[in-house]
Structures are given as C-alpha cells and as structure tokens.
Amino acid sequence: MRIAAVSDIHVLHDGSDEPLLAKIKERVEELNPDVFVIAGDISDQLDILSDSLARLNVKNCVNLFVAGNHDIWFEEGDGTSSLEKYSRVIGEICRKNGFRHLPDAPFELESYAFVGSTGWYDYSFKREDLGIPLDNYERKEYRGAVWYDLLRIDWPMTDLEATDLFNQRLEYDFSTLSDNVEHIIYVSHHLPFQNLTVYKNKLPWDFYGAFMGATSTGQIIRRDRRVRLAISGHSHVRQMINTDGIVSLTAPLGYGRPNPEHLEKFVKDAVVAIELEDSTVKIDDFVSGDLSTGLPYASFRN
Numbered sequence: 001m002r003i004a005a006v007s008d009i010h011v012l013h014d015g016s017d018e019p020l021l022a023k024i025k026e027r028v029e030e031l032n033p034d035v036f037v038i039a040g041d042i043s044d045q046l047d048i049l050s051d052s053l054a055r056l057n058v059k060n061c062v063n064l065f066v067a068g069n070h071d072i073w074f075e076e077g078d079g080t081s082s083l084e085k086y087s088r089v090i091g092e093i094c095r096k097n098g099f100r101h102l103p104d105a106p107f108e109l110e111s112y113a114f115v116g117s118t119g120w121y122d123y124s125f126k127r128e129d130l131g132i133p134l135d136n137y138e139r140k141e142y143r144g145a146v147w148y149d150l151l152r153i154d155w156p157m158t159d160l161e162a163t164d165l166f167n168q169r170l171e172y173d174f175s176t177l178s179d180n181v182e183h184i185i186y187v188s189h190h191l192p193f194q195n196l197t198v199y200k201n202k203l204p205w206d207f208y209g210a211f212m213g214a215t216s217t218g219q220i221i222r223r224d225r226r227v228r229l230a231i232s233g234h235s236h237v238r239q240m241i242n243t244d245g246i247v248s249l250t251a252p253l254g255y256g257r258p259n260p261e262h263l264e265k266f267v268k269d270a271v272v273a274i275e276l277e278d279s280t281v282k283i284d285d286f287v288s289g290d291l292s293t294g295l296p297y298a299s300f301r302n
C-alpha cells in the first residue's frame with residue numbers, strides 16, 4: 001500500500017496558488033500511490049475548496065479528504081454552518097471532484113481500512129504548568145490572543161461535547177469495518193497524540209497548544225490493535241512519532257510560499273510518501289519542522 005499525504009495547504013483566495021496546486025498534483029502522480037490523503041485546511045470558502053480539490057485530484061488512485069477546522073469555519077455570506085459543512089456539504093464537494101470525504105464513511109482496500117475524522121480538542125494538551133485557568137481555554141482567549149475557532153465555528157456544542165461526539169463516531173467506524181480488515185490508517189485533522197504538539201516556551205503559542213487535539217482520541221486509536229498509522233494536520237510544525245507501535249505524523253505544508261524556483265523542493269518536502277506493507281510502515285526522507293520558516297507569508301490568512 002503506497003500513500004501520499006499532505007495537509008494544511010491553506011489555498012490563497014486570489015488564485016496565486018495555482019502553480020502550487022499543480023506542483024502538488026505532479027508530485028503525487030510521480031509517487032504513484034494507491035491512495036492520496038489530504039488531512040484538512042484547504043480553505044474556509046467552499047468555492048475555493050471545490051476548485052482546489054478539482055485541481056488536486058489524481059487519476060488512477062483513491063483521493064481522500066478529511067476536513068480541517070478552517071474548512072468548516074462557517075461562511076459569513078451564505079450562512080453555511082460548521083455542522084452543515086462537516087456533515088453534508090464538504091462530502092458533496094468531495095464527490096463532485098473525485099474525492100471521498102473520509103468522515104462520511106471509512107474506505108476499505110483489501111486488508112487495509114482508512115478511517116477519518118476531523119477530531120477535535122478538549123484542552124487535554126494544555127500545559128498545566130502555565131497555570132492558565134480553564135475558563136480561558138473555554139473562552140479561547142488569553143491576554144488578548146484569540147483561538148480563531150471562537151469566531152468561526154458555530155455548532156451548538158462545547159469543545160468537550162464535540163470531542164466526545166467525534167470519538168464516539170470513531171469507535172463506531174472501527175466497529176463497522178469488515179472482518180478482513182487487518183490494518184487501519186487513521187486520518188484526522190486534529191492530533192490524536194500530545195507528543196505531536198510542539199511547545200515553544202512562549203505565549204500565546206503554548207496556550208494554542210491546548211487546541212491541537214485530544215488525548216482521549218489517541219486512547220481509542222491505541223486500543224484498536226489494527227491501527228498502524230495515523231496521519232494528521234493542524235499543527236504547522238511537522239512531526240513523526242511512534243506511539244505503542246503506531247507511526248503518527250503530521251504533514252502540513254503551511255502558510256509560507258517559496259519563490260517559484262524553490263517550489264518543486266518545497267512541495268517535495270511537503271508531500272509525505274508512505275509505504276505500508278502489512279504492519280510495517282516505511283517512510284523515507286520525512287521532513288520535520290516548519291516548512292514556512294524563513295519564507296514570506298503570501299498574505300494574511302487565519
């Protein structure tokens with residue numbers, strides 16, 4: 001099983017990312033995977049999400065998408081809510097563009113199954129030693145720094161309820177897999193393991209760490225002995241860890257944009273090539289860290 005994975009492309013609104021998208025598609029075609037995975041955060045605008053997926057769709061392989069928090073930010077104008085986006089609209093957009101929205105249903109290929117969820121956060125990744133009151137996490141604000149989901153996620157659930165809902169759905173999806181499934185690949189946007197989160201001993205960065213993922217989701221994954229690999233996004237600092245035999249990684253591209261002559265290398269570093277042979281995961285040339293370090297942000301994006 002060959003997998004190509006990337007996340008957090010954060011496509012610009014002005015069309016200037018077309019060469020980037022073309023280069024990502026070209027790189028994935030070169031890798032010739034069985035499955036191409038995008039682990040969320042393409043755009044908060046549905047038309048840009050749709051156009052980007054159309055450009056990224058790779059023939060002769062299965063294209064999978066899992067919505068990120070930015071993808072489900074509600075739209076100011078047309079009123080598409082976060083829950084509507086996550087549970088219906090993004091699935092429709094994926095189908096239209098040759099992708100499967102993995103949270104809608106797991107995807108099985110022989111003895112392998114891909115199970116997906118955006119995941120969420122319950123502040124279990126918070127740094128206790130900072131002594132920030134729980135109330136600040138619930139309000140998503142600390143000394144003027146705001147976690148933007150506060151303003152752009154409009155579902156009527158607390159973060160703990162959302163985490164619980166997605167956890168229950170994940171357990172349900174695991175329970176419905178065919179008997180011949182021996183190996184599970186979990187694809188999420190938010191992180192299942194705290195070790196994937198990078199803290200920098202500075203604020204508000206470390207406050208934001210609490211919004212990266214949920215320990216309870218990782219526990220569910222660990223409990224199912226069939227899970228071999230977890231692919232996530234959300235954190236823009238790339239990491240790969242091994243937790244109880246599960247290889248877990250983040251594959252963000254991020255906000256930075258290189259000069260055109262460096263685009264090929266940038267994309268090569270961003271797209272992770274994974275080889276899965278039964279329970280053995282092989283990943284060559286994984287690039288960790290923040291690919292955007294030292295690069296200009298093409299424009300302000302949330």
Ligand SMILES: [Fe+2]
Nearest residue numbers: 008010041234
């Ligand atoms: Fe992101």
Ligand SMILES: [Fe+2]
Nearest residue numbers: 041068069234
């Ligand atoms: Fe995100």
